Amino acid sequence: MQASSGFSVSRPALKSLALAVTLALGAGAAMAQEKVLRIAMTAGDIPRTSGQPDQGFEGNRFTGIPLYDALTQWDLSKADKPSELVPGLALSWEVDAKDKTKWLFKLRPGVKFHDGSAFTADAVVWNVNKVLDKEAEQFDPAQVGVTASRMPTLKSAKKIDDLTVELTTSEPDSFLPINLSNLFMASPAHWAKKLAAVPASVSGKAERSKAAWTAFAADPSGTGPFKGARLVPRERFEMVKNTGYWDPKRTPTIDKVVLLPLPEANSRTAALMSGQVDWIEAPAPDAMDAIKARGFKVYSNLQPHIWPWQFSFVEGSPWLDKRVRHAANLCVDRASMKQLLNGQMEPATGIFEPGHPWRGSPSFQIKYDVKAAQALMTQAGFSASKPIKVKIQTSASGSGQMQPLPMNEFIQQNLKECFFDVEFDVVEWNTLFSGWRLGAKDPGANKASATNVTAATMDPFFAMVRFVSTKSFPPLSNNWGFYSNKAVDAVVDKARTTFDAKERDKALAELHTLVVDESPFLFVAHDVGPRAMSAKVGNVVQPQSWFIDIATMTMK
Numbered sequence: 001m002q003a004s005s006g007f008s009v010s011r012p013a014l015k016s017l018a019l020a021v022t023l024a025l026g027a028g029a030a031m032a033q034e035k036v037l038r039i040a041m042t043a044g045d046i047p048r049t050s051g052q053p054d055q056g057f058e059g060n061r062f063t064g065i066p067l068y069d070a071l072t073q074w075d076l077s078k079a080d081k082p083s084e085l086v087p088g089l090a091l092s093w094e095v096d097a098k099d100k101t102k103w104l105f106k107l108r109p110g111v112k113f114h115d116g117s118a119f120t121a122d123a124v125v126w127n128v129n130k131v132l133d134k135e136a137e138q139f140d141p142a143q144v145g146v147t148a149s150r151m152p153t154l155k156s157a158k159k160i161d162d163l164t165v166e167l168t169t170s171e172p173d174s175f176l177p178i179n180l181s182n183l184f185m186a187s188p189a190h191w192a193k194k195l196a197a198v199p200a201s202v203s204g205k206a207e208r209s210k211a212a213w214t215a216f217a218a219d220p221s222g223t224g225p226f227k228g229a230r231l232v233p234r235e236r237f238e239m240v241k242n243t244g245y246w247d248p249k250r251t252p253t254i255d256k257v258v259l260l261p262l263p264e265a266n267s268r269t270a271a272l273m274s275g276q277v278d279w280i281e282a283p284a285p286d287a288m289d290a291i292k293a294r295g296f297k298v299y300s301n302l303q304p305h306i307w308p309w310q311f312s313f314v315e316g317s318p319w320l321d322k323r324v325r326h327a328a329n330l331c332v333d334r335a336s337m338k339q340l341l342n343g344q345m346e347p348a349t350g351i352f353e354p355g356h357p358w359r360g361s362p363s364f365q366i367k368y369d370v371k372a373a374q375a376l377m378t379q380a381g382f383s384a385s386k387p388i389k390v391k392i393q394t395s396a397s398g399s400g401q402m403q404p405l406p407m408n409e410f411i412q413q414n415l416k417e418c419f420f421d422v423e424f425d426v427v428e429w430n431t432l433f434s435g436w437r438l439g440a441k442d443p444g445a446n447k448a449s450a451t452n453v454t455a456a457t458m459d460p461f462f463a464m465v466r467f468v469s470t471k472s473f474p475p476l477s478n479n480w481g482f483y484s485n486k487a488v489d490a491v492v493d494k495a496r497t498t499f500d501a502k503e504r505d506k507a508l509a510e511l512h513t514l515v516v517d518e519s520p521f522l523f524v525a526h527d528v529g530p531r532a533m534s535a536k537v538g539n540v541v542q543p544q545s546w547f548i549d550i551a552t553m554t555m556k
Contacts, residue, residue: 034255035555037537038277040262042397044429046237049228050217051186052131052143056433057456058281058399059146060182061547062259066239068184068222071105071124072177074458076541076549079301083458083545085178089119089185089223093177095499100172101155107163111246113187114221114228121159126188128157128167137205138191140213149437149466149477151179172497174504178459190221225250225551226257236260250551257550263397263429269532272296278534278555282402285342291532299542300344300528304458305400306351307407309392309450309522310467312440312481317449318388319481323376325519329366330373331418332524337410341403345525350516351463353526357505358460360513366523373418387421393448398429400454400546402527408452411524439474440481451480454527456546460508464515465492483520 041047041062043055051068053059065073073088089108096102111119129136131147132154153169153176160166169176195212202208220228223246226239237259241252260277262268268280269287273294283291283298292298309328311319319325334347349366352359382388394404405426412422425446427435435444436453445451455478457463466472469492472479491514495507516523531548533540538554 035253036256036258037254037279037550037553037555038258038260040260040268040271040277040280042263042265042268042281042399042401042429043261044263044397045234045261046231046259048142048146048217049220049231049237050140050143050213051127051184051220051222052140052147053184054146054433055430056399056454057546061399062550063237064184065224065547066226066257066550067220067224067228068186069111069224070181070183070185071107072181074181074543074545074547076543076545076547077552079541079543081544082304083543083547085181085459088181089124095172095174100497100499101169103167103169103176104160105165105167107165108246109163111223112244113190113223114242115187115190115193117187117189117221119185119223120162121165122162123185123188124165125157125159127183127185128154130186131183132156137195137209138188138212139209142210142213145434145437145475147183149475150182150462151176152466152472152477154179154183172499174496174499175459175461175465179461185223186216187221190219191216194219225252229256234261245551250549252551252553254550254553254555265397265403272532272534278537279531280533281531283530283532285340285344285403288342288344288530295535296532297535297537297540298530298532299540300530301542301544302346303527303529303544303546304463305454305456305527305529305546306348306463306521306523307345307400307402307452307454307525307527308348309411309452309524310480311483311520311522312445312449312451313483313520314440314481317440317481318390319449321380322519323380324382324388325522326364327373327376327380327418328415328420328522329364329519330369330376331420332411332414332522333368334525335368337407337525340406340410344528344530345402346528348523348526350512350523351457351521352512358463358508358512360509360511360516362513362516364517364519366516370417377419382419384419387416387419389421389423390450391423391425391446391448392450392452393425393427393432393435393445394452395429395432396426398433400456400527401429401452402454402525404452407524411522436478436480437475439479442474450522453478453480458545460495460504460511464508464511465496468492468511468515468520481520485514485518488514488518 047053047055047059047063053064071090074083090105153173158166194215198211230238239257245251265284269284466477470484491511498504536556
């Protein structure tokens with residue numbers, strides 16, 4: 001396959017798109033008096049605004065980090081080195097030297113929620129219980145799936161004093177501070193007001209909680225640099241600047257941010273080119289030259305984010321034979337795929353590339369070698385006349401999915417040379433993402449033998465552990481394929497219980513060596529996070545992270 005040489009959108013399609021986006025954006029004259037940033041996301045809906053976003057990590061990027069804060073957070077201020085974990089609502093943390101299942105977090109004083117209530121240890125306990133304690137009145141099953149799987153060892157929280165909280169894990173877990181960057185703090189006081197306003201006719205505890213969270217989502221209250229202002233599901237979400245934000249360095253100068261779901265790449269690109277939005281995620285690759293020629297800026301940076309197929313290991317899966325897994329990894333022409341995407345990817349030879357401290361020394365070298373792949377498939381009993389059938393579940397768009405349909409069609413053609421008969425099951429992005437935690441055995445997987453969900457790889461748990469640990473079987477976390485290997489589990493335990501950074505790096509390098517050699521994935525591409533913006537958007541830092549900080553940007 002080759003990338004097309006031009007970019008075009010039919011006049012009726014462009015006219016229809018312009019009308020729809022204009023209606024969504026509202027009165028332009030009023031907006032012109034404000035500094036307004038309009039963003040077209042790849043998501044098909046507005047990510048959940050109640051504190052624990054859905055829509056993958058695009059939700060964290062656009063409604064999590066702007067509206068809320070977590071105890072720990074990622075430093076998104078640098079483009080020249082990987083983002084590091086830094087204090088957020090917690091000033092400091094330490095594990096108990098005698099009992100490494102207990103952590104003390106010292107909280108930042110003087111922080112206020114958007115509704116004016118104080119952030120304290122009580123709020124931390126309340127937010128932990130909203131996803132872990134089924135008996136808590138604020139327990140929200142809708143937020144559990146996107147949260148509990150990201151911090152599977154967190155067991156409980158206890159207030160020590162107003163600015164100190166003790167967190168307990170089910171086992172020693174040195175990854176906990178990293179995992180907590182995904183637990184966003186919502187206002188207990190604001191939620192209590194929403195609960196009190198639920199009509200008495202709604203009598204059931206669960207129903208009342210659900211109604212309160214629905215009301216909270218429409219009028220959210222976090223501690224973040226932006227405040228929720230207006231929500232129209234599937235159409236738009238408006239945020240306004242929080243002038244009282246606790247961090248002066250991240251107090252916004254942009255008055256308003258408008259989020260618009262536009263899951264189709266050409267539609268996003270047309271919206272940018274016609275001036276309907278100021279920023280688009282994942283532009284159409286064949287439109288890059290035209291975008292630049294019109295004076296828009298394209299930002300990209302190698303990100304800790306991988307585009308893979310994650311294989312199933314349930315009974316009867318075609319991927320149970322390691323020769324088949326290795327053959328698939330040798331049969332993909334990643335260099336040509338990079339051309340297809342107009343350079344907007346880097347080939348993956350594992351989760352981490354040479355030079356990374358966690359790379360290790362895999363014996364299996366991932367490269368493009370069709371003859372070697374065919375030989376492995378022949379050994380496994382397959383041929384051009386007797387291909388192996390595989391079914392891949394994917395989406396047409398979504399957070400980090402890059403350009404999933406052309407990429408998958410490219411792989412389909414590649415793998416045909418190596419005796420694979422590839423079938424696709426294309427589902428909506430949030431459905432695919434939700435099914436990631438339910439696993440290959442769930443009816444929603446539609447008997448797929450692999451799932452194509454992209455993954456952030458900035459830390460050990462997100463990059464490897466949640467996919468290969470037996471303890472991460474669904475529904476606890478994202479070991480979708482039920483991969484289980486005693487040697488892998490042993491190294492995972494070693495890394496998780498090692499609190500010395502250098503020793504943990506050694507264990508993680510050992511783990512990655514096993515992951516590449518065993519190949520529970522088809523390793524395809526590393527995302528570079530292309531986004532195109534109007535020249536009016538200033539102070540843009542494209543970090544080496546899946547996230548980006550809107551709060552520090554400017555608008556001319």
